[in-house]
Amino acid sequence: MAFLEVCGYRKKFGENEVLKGISFSLEKGEVLAIIGSSGGGKTTLLRCLNFLEIPDEGELRLGGETLFDAAEKLRLSDTRIREKRLHFGLVFQQFNLFPQYTVFRNITLAQTLLAKQELARKKREFAAARKGAPKERRKELKAEQKKILAEIRDTQKERIAQKTDELLARVGLSEKRNAYPYELSGGQQQRVAIARALALSPDILCFDEPTSALDPELTGEVLKVIKGLKSSDSTMIVVTHEMEFAKNVADHVIFIADGRIEEEGTPEEVFGNPKSEKTQAFLRKSLEEPF
Amino acid sequence: MFWGVLEQLALGFLVTLELFAITLVLALPIGLLIAFCMMSKFRPLRWVFKVIVWVVRGTPLMLQLFIVCYGPALFGLTAMRDSFLAACIAFVINYACYFAVIYKGGIESISKGQYEAGQVLGMTRTQIFSRIVLLQVIRRILAPMSNEVITLVKDTSLANTLGGIVEIIAAAKAVTGTYALPLIYPLLGAGVFFLLFIGALTLLFGFLEKKLSYFKV
Ligand SMILES: Nc1ncnc2c1ncn2[C@@H]1O[C@H](COP(=O)(O)OP(=O)(O)OP(=O)(O)O)[C@@H](O)[C@H]1O
Ligand SMILES: [Mg+2]
Numbered sequence: 001m002a003f004l005e006v007c008g009y010r011k012k013f014g015e016n017e018v019l020k021g022i023s024f025s026l027e028k029g030e031v032l033a034i035i036g037s038s039g040g041g042k043t044t045l046l047r048c049l050n051f052l053e054i055p056d057e058g059e060l061r062l063g064g065e066t067l068f069d070a071a072e073k074l075r076l077s078d079t080r081i082r083e084k085r086l087h088f089g090l091v092f093q094q095f096n097l098f099p100q101y102t103v104f105r106n107i108t109l110a111q112t113l114l115a116k117q118e119l120a121r122k123k124r125e126f127a128a129a130r131k132g133a134p135k136e137r138r139k140e141l142k143a144e145q146k147k148i149l150a151e152i153r154d155t156q157k158e159r160i161a162q163k164t165d166e167l168l169a170r171v172g173l174s175e176k177r178n179a180y181p182y183e184l185s186g187g188q189q190q191r192v193a194i195a196r197a198l199a200l201s202p203d204i205l206c207f208d209e210p211t212s213a214l215d216p217e218l219t220g221e222v223l224k225v226i227k228g229l230k231s232s233d234s235t236m237i238v239v240t241h242e243m244e245f246a247k248n249v250a251d252h253v254i255f256i257a258d259g260r261i262e263e264e265g266t267p268e269e270v271f272g273n274p275k276s277e278k279t280q281a282f283l284r285k286s287l288e289e290p291f
Numbered sequence: 292m293f294w295g296v297l298e299q300l301a302l303g304f305l306v307t308l309e310l311f312a313i314t315l316v317l318a319l320p321i322g323l324l325i326a327f328c329m330m331s332k333f334r335p336l337r338w339v340f341k342v343i344v345w346v347v348r349g350t351p352l353m354l355q356l357f358i359v360c361y362g363p364a365l366f367g368l369t370a371m372r373d374s375f376l377a378a379c380i381a382f383v384i385n386y387a388c389y390f391a392v393i394y395k396g397g398i399e400s401i402s403k404g405q406y407e408a409g410q411v412l413g414m415t416r417t418q419i420f421s422r423i424v425l426l427q428v429i430r431r432i433l434a435p436m437s438n439e440v441i442t443l444v445k446d447t448s449l450a451n452t453l454g455g456i457v458e459i460i461a462a463a464k465a466v467t468g469t470y471a472l473p474l475i476y477p478l479l480g481a482g483v484f485f486l487l488f489i490g491a492l493t494l495l496f497g498f499l500e501k502k503l504s505y506f507k508v
Contacts (some may be wrong), residue, residue: 052407092404109412196412
């Protein structure tokens with residue numbers, strides 16, 4: 001059984017059916033490149049994977065467990081959706097960094113909030129434990145618990161800072177730690193966005209045309225970083241118009257046209273010997289594009 | 292005599308400041324609530340508040356003062372005895388609606404991408420609003436807000452039409468009786484009070500704007 005299995009995803013916006021039954025699977029540590037012409041539904045698919053949109057039909061299994069099943073007609077609560085979301089990360093075409101925070105804070109914000117929630121949970125547990133304790137023990141217990149909580153807080157903080165510095169080094173931006181987003185080039189902003197997404201260690205990291213908003217001379221640095229992320233335990237889905245990148249980095253390629261998977265296979269199969277006419281036409285066009 | 296007049300004016304200005312402060316402290320949060328209602332997904336709620344804002348912005352503040360004060364008579368009750376309270380209610384409602392429109396514009400100007408970036412990072416709606424959106428909104432609405440706040444300082448003088456509220460203009464009128472002084476002098480004095488206070492507010496807003504200009508939205 002594959003690590004990620006997407007079965008029969010369908011999504012309609014009003015009368016417009018954008019995804020018409022998308023199914024694919026992906027092994028852990030693999031990179032999937034999604035190509036296709038404009039309006040084909042690539043962004044919508046990534047948004048569905050990240051639960052920014054909820055598919056009308058279909059099922060999603062991750063690591064053998066059903067994460068989403070449209071057949072369960074239960075309306076998902078915000079909390080449940082948030083839990084599911086944490087399995088996925090998404091890097092946007094437009095970076096969407098938080099302008100009021102430094103690079104460092106951009107990366108740590110979400111983790112810090114999660115850590116705070118964890119701490120609050122612990123605090124509630126402790127309060128309950130105090131209630132159960134005999135009266136004369138309570139004061140003593142409270143002091144002990146306070147010490148434990150302070151320790152947890154410190155380790156959390158240290159762990160987050162250390163991880164963030166590692167990530168910054170990985171995307172080559174250690175010296176920009178305290179810069180604000182507006183002080184960075186597009187390529188640097190996108191690399192921060194990648195580090196921010198990685199900070200929550202998602203099972204699957206998705207990229208939606210990560211270089212399309214960049215000047216051509218900046219695309220290289222971002223693609224290099226993404227390529228560098230490839231390892232046995234990072235699974236990625238990259239929507240891209242960079243055919244060379246798809247060819248060189250992806251383990252699998254999917255060509256989406258008009259809400260359907262037209263062609264899929266290894267890069268050699270899809271680029272070297274495309275079976276579908278639509279794929280052939282698309283590839284011909286995208287090779288001509290620069291001129 | 293000069294000091295006597297000044298004292299009377301200063302006492303009047305305290306009433307002005309009181310009305311100003313009460314209105315600001317209440318209308319700022321209430322305005323935000325109204326803004327949320329105006330953007331609610333629940334259509335009837337949205338429409339109710341849009342109509343309220345339309346009515347409040349579409350009628351003179353002076354009329355609203357009279358309605359709050361004498362409106363209870365419509366229902367067979369007596370007019371509000373405490374005219375200062377009536378003035379506070381009218382000012383809070385009026386300014387909350389103006390603030391709401393400014394908030395709404397500010398909140399809607401934040402790109403969807405900011406919310407979505409927060410969402411995919413597992414943040415709750417409250418966290419996204421308080422940690423990501425709010426400061427950007429404040430930065431964007433600071434200039435229109437400073438306009439409204441300055442207008443509010445001056446609008447407080449409308450309260451003296453209700454009678455019984457000795458804010459600074461009323462105090463200036465009263466002081467002419469006590470000292471047999473041409474009205475124009477205490478009024479000019481009142482003007483100086485306004486200028487000084489608004490000057491201070493302008494500096495404050497300038498300072499805030501500078502403080503928030505460390506990032507670009
Ligand atoms: N929120 C929405 N409401 C209505 N229609 C939408 C919405 N999002 C996407 N669509 C429609 O879905 C279709 C597919 O859009 P999508 O953005 O997924 O395509 P894409 O393959 O990512 O294209 P591109 O290469 O241009 O980014 C388009 O026709 C678009 O108009
Ligand atoms: Mg797209």
